[in-house]
Amino acid sequence: MGDGAGVVIVGGGQAGYQTAESLRQLGFPGAITVIAAEDFPPYQRPPLSKAYLLGEVDRHRLKFRTEEYYAEHGIDLRLGAEATAIDRAGKRLLLADGTSLAYSHLVLATGARVRLLPIPGAELAGVHYLRSLADVEAIERRLGEVAAVAVIGAGFIGLEFAAVARKLGKPVTVLEAAPRVMARVVAPELSAFFDETHRAHGVDIHCDTAVVEIAGRDGQAAEVVCADGHRVAAGLVVVGIGVIPETGLADACGLTCDDGIVVDGHGSTDDPAIFAAGDCTSYHHPFAGRRIRLESVQNAADQGRTVAAAIAGQARVYDTVPWFWSDQYDVKLQMVGLSAGCEKVVVRGDRAGGKFSLFHYREGVLRAVDSVNRPADHILARKLLAAGISPTPEQAADADFKLKDLLGAASA
Ligand SMILES: Cc1cc2nc3c(=O)[nH]c(=O)nc-3n(C[C@H](O)[C@H](O)[C@H](O)COP(=O)(O)OP(=O)(O)OC[C@H]3O[C@@H](n4cnc5c(N)ncnc54)[C@H](O)[C@@H]3O)c2cc1C
Incomplete structure (x- = not known):
């Protein structure tokens, strides 16, 4: 590092922050600079659509660390700074x-950007997306002024927002193009449960419904127009139709990208000096047995740790079984593994009472467990899946069968 070059991290989100913190925890002695486009210190996004919007968490509590932490740990955090290009030959970030900044190692932790709604009226005041603190603060202001809310897209973020808006007493309509809610990420049994839950809280859900226009009045969103002619009055329209990995910098400098910046098990791109972590990456995941891209705190944090370890000369392969959570009303959903492609599902617990887990099997082997208000099942399932232990479907369905005995038997 004779020229003073150290690690430069692009992105001050979950993955960028974790990489910087882990580098210091691992004793990395060199310079660390974080280039962060947002002007608020690195913060947690999950509460944005949950406790923060309900007013239960103050904005300063969203921060992973106070500003002093970065200074004390020799991390040069540059807020409101944007990276525009990478000069790979000269090892400089523009x-x-x-x-420009010289780097010995560059880490791309650029996350994802929201998919924009490609219909007339999407630019009207009152049409919002929910990704950043700035987004949610704008939503909060609007929410107080409107009589009714429409949510376009029944994914996790759309439904979490719908739950918050109902708790705040607003009439909410959810419009979803797919035949069921959360169709991209959960099995039909779970979609059915969340559909029932939202309806029980008074949300008006329309699946199989394409939105074709947002009609305005005086430049303000007023109505959402559906393909079948149905119109939904709403002064606030929250759009949650997915995200696109932020691969622009990587693409432009010739790094391989395919639904994300392609990295290996150490987070390394095809340039040995450039790593990537978080929502912006895709990689071959040993548990999935194929290349995937995940959008989760667990993935961003664990990949950040993995990249830091590789840079600090303590390389270890990233192979954590993916896990995720969502909070809607008093329902805590915790998911581990990957249920896509599973052909058999077994219920454990009390589905009618809203406390149950779904055990998903593919070719007779447990691949994923979704737990609804059963945190102990989730913790056990993480251990079982990590250890490659598969209870039989009969054992999983039998609430009296102690799944933790399987762990004991395996380690005995
Ligand atoms: C509202 C909401 C709720 C969520 N809830 C959950 C949940 O309950 N559970 C869960 O597991 N996950 C949840 N997630 C997903 C989780 O927050 C993301 O997977 C995680 O934040 C990804 O971290 P990241 O660092 O890869 O990307 P991000 O957090 O998106 O951070 C990337 C950062 O890079 C910056 N950046 C991009 N390009 C540049 C550039 N050229 N120069 C400088 N800076 C740049 C961006 O501005 C951004 O701040 C939620 C996400 C949202 C938005």
């Missing part, structure tokens, strides 16, 4: 203010 910034929007015209300056």
Whole structure:
């Protein structure tokens, strides 16, 4: 590092923050610079659509660390700074203010950007997306002024927002193009449960419904128009139709990208000096047995740790079984594994009472467990899947069968 070059991290989200923190925890002695486009210190996104919007968490509590932490740990955190290009031959990162930074290792932790709604009226005031603190603060202001809310897209973020808006007393309509809610990420049994839950809380859900226009009045969103002619009055329209991995910098400098920046098990791209972590990456996951891209805190944090370990000379392969959570009303959903492609599902617990787990099997082997208000099942399932232990479907369905005995038997 004779020229003073150290690690430069692009992105101050979950993955960028974790990489910087883990580098210091692992004793990395060199310079660390974080280039972060947002002007608020690295913060947690999950509460944005949950406790923060309900007013239960103050904005300063969203921060992973106070500003002092970065200074004390020799991390040069540059807020409101944007990286615009990578000079791979010269090992320099170019910034929007015209300056550039030398790097020994570059980490791309650029996350994902929201997919924009490609219909007339999407630019009207009152149409919002929910990704950043700035987004949610704008939603919060609007929410207080409107009589009714429409949510376009019944994914996790759309439904979490719908739950919050109902708790705040607003009439909510959810419009979803797919035949069921959360269709991209959960099995039909879970979609059915969440559909029932939202309806029980008074949400008006329309699946199989394409939205074709947002009609305005005086430049303000007023109505959402559906393909079948149905119109939904709403002064606030929250769009949650997915995200696109932020691969622009990587693409432009010739790194391989395919639904994300392609990395290996150490988070390394095809340039040995450039790593990537978080929502912006895709990689061959040993548990999945194929290349995947995940959008989760667990993935961003664990990949950040993996990249830091590789840079600090303590390489270890990233192979955590994926896990995720969502909070809607008083329902805590915790998911581990990957249920896509599973052909058999077994219920454990009390489905009618809203406390149950779904055990998903593919070719007779347990691949995923979704737990609804059964946190102990989730913790056990993480251990079982990590250890490659598969209870039989009969054992999983039998609430009296102690799944933890299987762990004991395996380690005995
Ligand atoms: C509302 C909401 C709720 C969520 N809830 C959950 C949940 O309950 N559970 C869960 O597991 N996950 C949840 N997630 C997903 C989780 O937050 C993301 O998977 C995680 O934040 C990804 O981290 P990341 O660092 O890869 O990307 P991000 O957090 O998106 O951070 C990337 C950062 O890079 C910056 N950036 C991009 N390009 C540049 C550039 N050129 N120069 C400088 N900076 C740049 C961006 O501005 C951004 O701040 C939620 C996400 C949202 C938005």
